[in-house]
Amino acid sequence: MARVLMFGRLADLAGWREQQIEAATVLALKAHLSCLDAQLAEALVAPGVQVALDQVLLRGDAALTPTSEVAFLPPMSGG
Amino acid sequence: MIRLTHQAFDPGTELSAFCQGRLEVGAVASFTGLARAEQGRTETLELEAYPGFTEAAIAAIAQEAEARFGLEAYLILHRVGAIAPGEPIVFVATASAHRREAFQACDYLMDYLKSRAPFWKKEMGPDGSRWIEPRAADLTDLARWETTP
Numbered sequence: 001m002a003r004v005l006m007f008g009r010l011a012d013l014a015g016w017r018e019q020q021i022e023a024a025t026v027l028a029l030k031a032h033l034s035c036l037d038a039q040l041a042e043a044l045v046a047p048g049v050q051v052a053l054d055q056v057l058l059r060g061d062a063a064l065t066p067t068s069e070v071a072f073l074p075p076m077s078g079g
Numbered sequence: 080m081i082r083l084t085h086q087a088f089d090p091g092t093e094l095s096a097f098c099q100g101r102l103e104v105g106a107v108a109s110f111t112g113l114a115r116a117e118q119g120r121t122e123t124l125e126l127e128a129y130p131g132f133t134e135a136a137i138a139a140i141a142q143e144a145e146a147r148f149g150l151e152a153y154l155i156l157h158r159v160g161a162i163a164p165g166e167p168i169v170f171v172a173t174a175s176a177h178r179r180e181a182f183q184a185c186d187y188l189m190d191y192l193k194s195r196a197p198f199w200k201k202e203m204g205p206d207g208s209r210w211i212e213p214r215a216a217d218l219t220d221l222a223r224w225e226t227t228p
Contacts, residue, residue, distance in 0.1 A: 009199075077213050
């Protein structure tokens with residue numbers, strides 16, 4: 001179980017910004033999300049999309065706990 | 080100092096306050112970014128941040144600039160939420176002993192804020208909405224700092 005956050009265009013595609021989702025690892029969570037919607041699946045692997053686990057950028061996979069926070073971050077643009 | 084705000088701000092007031100009481104600084108440079116109307120295509124700019132994560136990422140960028148340019152002080156002010164064309168969206172001020180470092184640090188901070196700070200920007204207008212991503216020029220600007228000392 002993890003608290004899952006979507007930002008920017010990913011939130012628009014998913015149709016939500018925050019949800020509790022049952023998954024053992026970040027990759028399992030990604031696979032689960034990708035099954036829900038083909039467009040979201042494509043957007044999650046688009047260039048520049050990053051994943052943060054507990055507010056730290058993550059490369060690869062990691063185990064999730066009930067208090068984990070996973071954020072899907074499309075390319076950033078400030079200023 | 081780093082501040083994210085939902086409220087409109089006055090860059091003049093911010094700059095005056097930033098300059099106050101600095102006896103040894105010598106140079107203050109600043110940059111103000113305004114939201115563009117894009118010939119009427121943008122009625123509102125919606126800026127999203129990731130609370131906590133965004134501030135931490137900006138702090139890391141600012142610490143790098145502080146060390147690289149020997150800054151005495153900096154202020155980074157960034158709007159979030161709905162912004163109308165013409166309103167300031169970002170304000171950066173840098174203070175250093177001499178002007179070159181203040182100019183460069185301001186330039187550096189803006190380049191990093193443009194494509195490395197966790198913000199997501201949506202233009203909303205009469206023809207619908209679209210997400211803005213860094214332009215090729217923004218990435219070229221950023222690359223300058225990775226090659227020049």
